[in-house]
Amino acid sequence: MTPSPHPPRQGPRPLPAHLGLAATIWTSSRAAWPLLRSASPGSNPPFAGPLADLAEPLRAVDPEAFSAALDHELRDRADRFLRGLELYRHHPYRRELPDMPAVWGEGTTTLRQYGRPGAPGPAVLVVPSLVNRAYILDLAPGRSLLHHLAGRGLRPYLVDWAAPGPEERGFDLTAYVAGRLEAALDAVVALEGGPVAVLGYCMGGDLALALACRRPRDVCRLALLATPWDFHAERGGQARAIAAWFSTAEPWIARWGDLPVDLLQMLFMALDPALALRKFSSFADLDPTGDKAHAFVALEDWLNDGVPLAAPVARECLVDWYGANAPARRAWRVAGRVVDPAALRMPTLVMAPQQDRIVPHASATALAAAIPGATLLSPTLGHIGMIAGGGAPAAVWAPLAGWLDSGPGDP
Incomplete structure (x- = not known):
């Protein structure tokens, strides 16, 4: 592998948490051996039978x-994990795709144009999440949903939120939806001369849904990918615990003005604490010059290139959405109006991936059930795999492009 001219990556973020968890797993495994020999955990009913x-x-x-064999295995696992970390941190790959032209902007929000002007397909306003960089939708050559749509004759316009600036740090969801997102929609409608399709991914799907509820005459079709709706449909206890954590941390977050990236990453880490241990141990076995290694690094770079979340938005999402389940209870309001999917009348597609660790399948399918006449597709992919994985072009991109390019009255 050619030495990289770049400084080592800081990720996976937060690195101390991943290292600390790995060390805890290894040391607890070693410490458990004498207990297993003596069967001392047998007083705990779940362990009694297996013991x-x-x-x-x-x-x-x-x-x-x-x-001795246990010590050898633990050293081997530690070595693989740490070797995988170092291979990633020093890997020469860097994303080099240029940003597409900006056709509108306000504050730190930019609208980027994909596709060929005058192409035969429809225009699509694409709304990503606020907590990750928008370029997951244009990750790398061959792994770009937006370039795929453009190649099919559609004309995507990507909302690039970027990191909150001084103005955006005071934003709530109303400011983002009724302010920035509606202004972006106005810009696309003016450029296209009429209603456009809207596509939202993850949290961006909730924003896109709110936009469609507020501006139904300007939204001719709505596609919602891996969009959470019923936050208590699965893992309700975990959702309430996230809200309780935020309530404890809120004085600090209010003082900072945002929820920092590393704290956000800690929340994602809590969904599957040992995921990084498994991922980087497997990465150590890959050919670092191969396509699989490059795809891994591209995705990890995006995961670690997060943006902070404005404090008012963080409170709405973590306390109102996760804690109180406001969207599913029809208690989420934007500019004073309830966001009610039952009011939608435009053709709507909901894609709820079956292997999603971030948005449980039941949370996303609850949204499809709430929208009259919605089409539901459930690809056998994960939350990020449905956008940038090897199976995405066939399972998601192609059917999505076909649906967006259907006639106004088609399902």
């Missing part, structure tokens, strides 16, 4: 030999 099954085989094990 009884292990009792006889364990009596036949040479304690010193097993202890």
Whole structure:
């Protein structure tokens, strides 16, 4: 592998948390061996049955030999994980795709034009999440949903939120939807001369839904990808715990003016704490010059290139959405008006990936059930895989492009 001229990456973020968790897993595994030998956890009912099954085989094990083998395995796992981390941190890949032309902007928000002017397909306003960079939709050559849509003759316009500036740090969701997003819609409608399709991904789907409810005459079709709606449909206890955590941390976040990237990453980490340990251990076995390694690095770079969330938005999302389940209870309001999917009348597509760890399948399918006549597709992919994974072109991009390019009255 050619040495990289760039400084080492700081990720995966937050790196101390990932290292600390890995060390805890290894040391607790080592510490558990004497307890297993003595069957001392047997007083805990969930462990009683498995320990009884292990009792006889364990009596036949040479304690010193097993202890040595366990130490060897733990050292091997630690070495693979740390080797994977270092390979990633020093990998020469860097994203080099240029930003597409800006056709409108306000504050830190920019509207970028994809596709060929005059192309036969419809115009599509694409709304990403506020908590990650918009370029996940244009990640790398061959892994760009937006270039795929443009190649099919559609004309996408991407809302690039960027990081909040001094003005945006005071924004709530009303400011983003009724202010910035409606202004972006006005710009696209003016350029195109009429109503346009709107596509939202993840949290951007909720913003796109609110926009369509407010501006139904300017939105001819609506596509919602991996969009959360019923935050208590699965893992309701976890959702309430996130809200409780925010309530504790809110005085600090209000003082900072935003929810910092590393704290956001900690929330995502809580969904699957050992994910980084598994990912980077597997990455250590890849050919660093191969396509799989480059795809891994491209995606990890995006994951670690997050943006902070304005404090008022963080409160609405974590307390009102996760804690109180406001959207599903029809209690979420934008500029004083309830965001009610039952009021939508334009053709709507909901894509709810089956393997989504971030937006549970039941949370997204609840939105499809709430929209009259919505079309539901459930690809066998994950939250990010549906956008930038190897299976995305066939399972998501192609059917999405076909649906967006359907006639106004088609389902």
